[in-house]
Each structure stands twice: as structure tokens, then as C-alpha cells.
């Protein structure tokens with residue numbers, strides 16, 4: 301049995317054969333191990349590396365054409381008449397079938413690829429020879445390919461009569477080229493390729509899967525990718541915005557409000573909206589009132605007709621100098637630091653306030669609380 305199986309080429313290229321490297325030979329050994337086929341011997345490997353026929357091949361060092369081992373399923377060089385398409389499912393190729401396979405084919409039952417793969421696995425476990433490509437083709441019920449194999453074999457035999465001694469598998473693998481490779485693939489591949497591998501599958505000779513690569517589908521893919529990119533961009537922007545500080549840009553606490561001569565006697569409210577201050581001028585001084593009610597912090601209104609400030613929140617009243625005289629306010633309104641800048645303008649600093657707490661000394665006469673008029 302081993303001698304018969306030895307004649308199986310497997311995936312090796314036919315003669316004349318170029319020198320093979322270790323990688324190719326290693327893949328062939330792995331293939332043979334998976335299929336339960338006899339491994340290449342050292343002599344075979346040396347011959348393959350040298351690009352010479354293996355000892356058991358025609359022209360090899362181990363056998364001569366007269367002593368070539370009998371192939372496991374010899375392909376008898378069919379007469380020209382047998383190369384014509386067979387009349388029925390039981391084809392001329394059945395002559396290359398093992399008895400078991402011939403029996404199954406004769407029963408007329410078509411095998412699925414998965415069933416063939418299971419049979420191959422069983423044979424591998426049992427140490428039996430794997431189904432040949434011709435047998436697989438016959439079991440699949442594909443008479444056209446089954447008939448093509450002997451036809452090509454016949455042609456090969458006609459060109460080189462000695463090649464008729466080749467094993468059936470080798471002859472098939474040699475003569476049918478890529479079609480046999482696809483057939484062999486069908487015996488090992490079970491299941492559906494992963495979606496998205498159509499290019500790789502096509503490159504590997506396997507039929508591509510997935511949607512058709514039409515213009516419409518390409519447009520859909522571009523739209524889908526654009527939507528995904530937009531979503532991710534928005535998400536990353538929101539993500540990084542999360543780390544930015546929530547800053548309140550408050551107005552400066554120190555600022556200039558013009559020259560002393562710009563202000564007449566009385567209360568000037570022109571800076572109320574911008575700086576929350578009133579500029580108050582009396583006959584002897586200029587000072588700045590910070591416009592914040594000392595009760596709960598509301599901004600009082602200046603009532604020129606009544607010559608007083610009136611808080612709209614709880615009714616506290618302040619005279620024209622910001623001193624409380626009615627309502628819940630506990631003390632006069634605070635005054636801001638005021639001084640003359642180098643350029644002669646009034647410089648106000650509301651971060652430094654002067655108070656007159658109830659029952660305590662007033663800070664309104666401190667330096668910086670007013671400017672002499």
C-alpha cells in the first residue's frame with residue numbers, strides 16, 4: 301500500500317519540475333500529513349531540491365521505465381474513442397475509481413462537498429488513501445470534469461507514452477492544472493468564507509463572496525464610512541471639550557474712568573452697567589461707590605428725583621453718598637479704591653473696598669477711599 305501511495309504527487313508540480321525550496325517541500329509534507337498520504341522520503345526531498353525526478357518517478361534514480369512501480373489506480377491509456385464524452389454518469393473515468401467509490405457512483409447518489417470532506421477526514425483517521433480528484437469529481441456528480449480528466453490524460457499519454465505509468469492522481473494533477481487545484485480545494489473546504497475576504501479569496505482562486513462591487517454599492521460604502529467618520533469626529537471633539545475649563549470671563553477689577561474734571565457735583569451713573577460703580581462728587585472729594593446693596597447684594601437704582609439710591613429687592617434706601625437710612629441694609633454701601641494714574645486719569649480698583657460696618661469705625665476717610673476735589 302505504501303508503495304502504491306508513494307506514487308501520488310499531491311500538490312507537487314509535474315515533470316519537468318524546477319528545483320523546489322524547503323518552504324514548498326515543507327508545505328507538501330504538511331499537506332500529505334493532513335491527507336494521510338505517505339510523506340516524502342529523504343531521497344524524494346533531495347531529488348526535489350535538485351529539480352530531478354524522484355526515485356519512483358519516470359527517469360528517477362530508483363526505478364527505470366521498465367521497473368516503475370505499479371500506480372495505485374493506473375490510468376490505462378484510453379483509446380481515442382474513450383476520450384469522447386461518456387454517455388451516462390458511469391463514465392470512462394470510473395476505471396480510475398477505487399471499488400468503494402465506483403460502487404457509490406454506481407448507486408447514483410450525488411455527494412455534497414461536506415460529505416466528501418467528512419469521508420476524506422475518515423480516511424485520514426483510518427490511514428486510508430485519500431479520495432483522488434477523479435473520485436471527488438465522480439462523487440460530486442460532475443460528468444463533464446470527470447470526462448475531461450481522462451481525455452487530457454489520453455492526450456498526455458499520446459504525447460509521452462511513458463507518462464501512462466503515472467498514478468492516476470498524479471496524472472490528473474499534472475494535466476488539469478488550476479482546475480484540479482480548485483477541485484482539490486473543494487475537497488478540503490467546508491463552510492462559507494468570511495464576509496469581506498472576497499479579494500483574498502479571489503486571489504486564492506476561491507470564488508468571491510459578499511455583495512457585488514458595483515458603483516451603487518461603492519457609493520453606499522463611501523456614505524457609510526463618511527457617516528462613521530463624522531460620528532467619531534464629533535465624539536472626539538466632545539470628548540476633548542470635556543477637559544477644557546469652564547471659565548467665566550469677568551470684567552477687569554482695575555480700570556480707568558477718565559479725568560477728575562469729567563465729573564461734576566452729584567452722582568454719575570455712566571459706569572453702572574460696565575463696572576457696577578457710581579462716581580460721586582461732593583464739594584471736597586471724589587469717591588466711587590460700589591453698586592451692591594449691603595443687605596443681600598442686589599444692585600440699587602439711583603433715583604435723581606429723590607436724591608437717593610433705592611434697592612429694588614427689599615426696599616433699602618441710601619442717600620446720595622451711599623449711606624443707608626431705611627430698609628434692612630445693615631451698613632452703607634462700600635467704596636472702591638481710587639487714585640490718580642500717571643496719565644492723570646482716575647484709576648479705580650474694585651478688588652479693594654472700604655467699608656463702614658455698623659458700630660465700627662468708618663474706612664471712608666482712609667487713603668485711597670477718595671480723591672480730594
Ligand code: FES
Nearest residue numbers: 593595596611614
Ligand atoms: S438686597 Fe437690597 S434691600 Fe435687600
